[in-house]
Amino acid sequence: MTDSDKNTRFGVIGTGRITRRLVADLQSTDGVEVTAIASRTSERARWYADQYGIAAAVEGYQSLLQRDDVDAVYISLPPSMHAEWSIASAEHGLHVLCEKPLAMSAKQASSIDLACQSHGVRWLDATGWLHHPRTTALRDWIRDGRLGQVGHVSAAVSFYQPFQSGDHRLDKALGGGCVLDLGWYVCGLVRFASQKLPLEVAADVVIREGVPQRLTAMLWLADGVTATVSCGYDTATRKWFEVAGTTASLICDDFTRPWAERPTRCWIHDASGKVEGHTFEGSQERAMISRLVSGQPLAEWQQAAIDTHLILDAIGDSITEGGRRVAVRQIVEERPVD
Ligand SMILES: NC(=O)c1ccc[n+]([C@@H]2O[C@H](COP(=O)([O-])OP(=O)(O)OC[C@H]3O[C@@H](n4cnc5c(N)ncnc54)[C@H](OP(=O)(O)O)[C@@H]3O)[C@@H](O)[C@H]2O)c1
Incomplete structure (x- = not known):
């Protein structure tokens, strides 16, 4: 995903309940670090950043996508926002780990897949x-x-x-x-x-x-x-x-x-x-995080996510x-x- 001697730098989008657990998992995975966290409000981003030892607290999700210290995002927003922010992340050349359900429908899930493919980035839904x-x-x-x-x-x-x-x-x-x-x-x-x-x-x-x-x-x-x-x-x-x-x-x-x-x-x-x-x-x-950053094929899990949406x-x-x-x-x- 990145040079093998460099960590993959994650930016976190959202500060919900599950964020706490996944941030700890990201921080304890070899080859991964969390460099920034974004919230709708700067106060909440700051509180989370301080709480979890993350260097940058960012106001607004779009601002996080524009940073040059982020290679990948972890998206932990409500489901209706998953497709929009996964696709926006892909368009900024960022790899995507998006919470479940991946999207609201199979069409949205497929759109995430297409956006990631066309921008040459990797994606997984966070179905541990x-x-x-x-x-x-x-x-x-x-x-x-x-x-x-x-x-x-x-x-x-x-x-x-x-x-x-x-x-x-x-x-x-x-x-x-x-x-x-x-x-x-x-x-x-x-x-x-x-x-x-x-x-x-x-x-x-x-x-x-x-x-x-x-x-x-x-x-x-x-x-x-x-x-x-x-x-x-x-x-x-x-x-x-x-x-x-x-x-x-x-x-x-x-x-x-x-x-x-x-x-x-x-x-x-x-x-x-x-x-x-x-x-x-x-x-x-x-x-799951290691698989995303490893460079191994992900098609098996991506197809499972799209199929789950079809069901x-x-x-x-x-x-x-x-x-x-x-x-x-x-x-x-x-x-x-x-
Ligand atoms: N993999 C798992 O085991 C697992 C477990 C639980 C949940 N999840 C999934 O993770 C996602 C988030 O769940 P959660 O329980 O962490 O949610 P949550 O506590 O409600 O947090 C969602 C976050 O989304 C942001 N947000 C932006 N617009 C929002 C809006 N209109 N209303 C509410 N929040 C908004 C908020 O962050 P800011 O205010 O900081 O912007 C909020 O903290 C869901 O898709 C859920 O299904 C996965």
Whole structure:
């Protein structure tokens, strides 16, 4: 990404809750440093910069893009702002690490991809779990037939009312609601476990305070494989999945992020009740950041992000049509952000 003997210098856009965690991850990744942080207000930028030992506090996101001490950005804004600032960053020749959901739609996601390609910069969505060393093992077990033939996938992610005052999750215009916020994880898990797009989906939501606060969906994949997903803000924390095969099931209760003070873990249950437990080491965020700055191909993760948006688009269509079973579009039409 940059000369191998130089650090990749990140500028951070936004000062939200997740920023704190990712700034620490950026600062503790080899070959990476955080040189600037931008906020809508100079006071907030200064407070964060002082708090986290970042040299430059910048007022306004545009000003950060124009600095000559930044090679890459980490964008932690509400979802409706991801495409605009990812594309603007690419246009300034900056590599992009953008929070999930990557965008508001597959078209926007594809526009980010196109902008980065045409400006010769690299991008990843900040979906840490996809980069955990465990994820490689999960993929190999599924792909190599460790479970027999996969027939069903289920995933559930929830947080009980994780809102702060004025939370963007409760503002539809900012991309709020659980469909994008948490549907990102469960639909991404189905895409990961099957390594393909579903053919059709049907979805239902519970709306409260103007945004979806619970999503339940069924997905139909090729060869008779099915999936069910559940996510929302009205049950206690869940972050689990099951991939059920003809000879065993793969079960995980922490796939989005390990539980605090507990090892990253998962289990293979066979038909006789035998349980094989596995634990793993490593920071998924540092692995993700290293991958972005490494120069390794990223197409696999980029396609996964665009595909996840295609699934979410179809879920949105089904919700709009009262839960009707609708087709998942397989290709994104290339056009600029709406
Ligand atoms: N990867 C993960 O594990 C993970 C976890 C949590 C959240 N996320 C994602 O990270 C993103 C940010 O989430 P968060 O929880 O950190 O959000 P947050 O606490 O609401 O912060 C969002 C930041 O965006 C900026 N912003 C600009 N315009 C805004 C507006 N109109 N309303 C609110 N904020 C505005 C603000 O920074 P300034 O005021 O400084 O400009 C604000 O601090 C979301 O896409 C979310 O899905 C990812």
